[in-house]
Amino acid sequence: MANAKIDILGPEEIPLVASLYNQIFRPQRDAAFLRRRFLGRYNVLMMAAAIDDNPVGFFVGFELKPNAFFAWLYGVLPDYRRAGVAAQLMAGVHEWAKQQEYEVIRFECHNQHRPMLHMAIAQGYDIVGIRWDPDRQQNLVIFERSLAHE
Numbered sequence: 001m002a003n004a005k006i007d008i009l010g011p012e013e014i015p016l017v018a019s020l021y022n023q024i025f026r027p028q029r030d031a032a033f034l035r036r037r038f039l040g041r042y043n044v045l046m047m048a049a050a051i052d053d054n055p056v057g058f059f060v061g062f063e064l065k066p067n068a069f070f071a072w073l074y075g076v077l078p079d080y081r082r083a084g085v086a087a088q089l090m091a092g093v094h095e096w097a098k099q100q101e102y103e104v105i106r107f108e109c110h111n112q113h114r115p116m117l118h119m120a121i122a123q124g125y126d127i128v129g130i131r132w133d134p135d136r137q138q139n140l141v142i143f144e145r146s147l148a149h150e
Contacts, residue, residue, distance in 0.1 A: 002083035004049040004056065006092040017046055020058045024075040038062065043069070043100060047092055049076070049085050056080040059089045064106055068144075069097045071107035074116070081115070090123055098147050105147065108140040117141065 009017065018031040038044045041062040049057035057076035064070035071093060076085045097105055108131065109116045125143040133140050 002051055002056075002080065002085050002088070004051050004085045004088045006088055007048050007050070008096070009046040009048055009058075013046065013048070016048065016055060017058050017060060020048070020055055020075055020077070021073070023077055034060070037072075045069075045093070045096060047089060047096075049089050051080065051085075057085045057089055059093055061093065061105075061107075063102075067103040069093075069100070069102040069105050071105055074107075086116075086119060087123065090119070094145075094147060103146065103148055104144050106142065106144045108142050110136065110138055110140055112138075 014031045014034050018029060018034055021034075022028045043063040045059070045061050047059040048055050049059075057080065058073070059071065059075075060073040061069055061071045071090075074086055074089060076089075094105065105125075106128075107120070107125075109120065110133070111117070120143045123145065125145040127141055128144045129142040131140045131142055132138075
């Protein structure tokens with residue numbers, strides 16, 4: 001298992017998040033896209049995972065409603081997957097969310113992202129619904145995990 005260093009990032013580090021995003025996801029997005037997504041959002045959280053001082057993964061989320069935190073994006077560079085980096089990011093998010101007194105964490109995942117689906121189940125998330133994604137013309141699986149008993 002990787003021993004990644006997980007750090008909370010500030011707004012000045014949005015370009016780092018955009019760079020990591022573009023190494024993992026398509027279509028590519030720039031820092032301005034992320035800044036627009038954060039407009040009007042409360043309690044935006046960005047984290048980065050680093051191994052040997054090299055950024056290898058990231059997380060972005062924000063408040064969905066006063067008791068629920070929305071995990072918008074998790075990403076780990078392909079060469080570092082299946083080493084526990086995403087689980088370490090997830091643990092960091094859970095700890096931060098508990099400190100902020102959120103009761104649940106929610107995220108959505110496309111069905112074809114099987115490793116993320118498996119990790120969500122292994123991390124104690126429940127499937128609470130599905131939602132149609134009109135941009136990708138696919139269903140998203142909606143996961144939620146209670147933080148009340150941790």
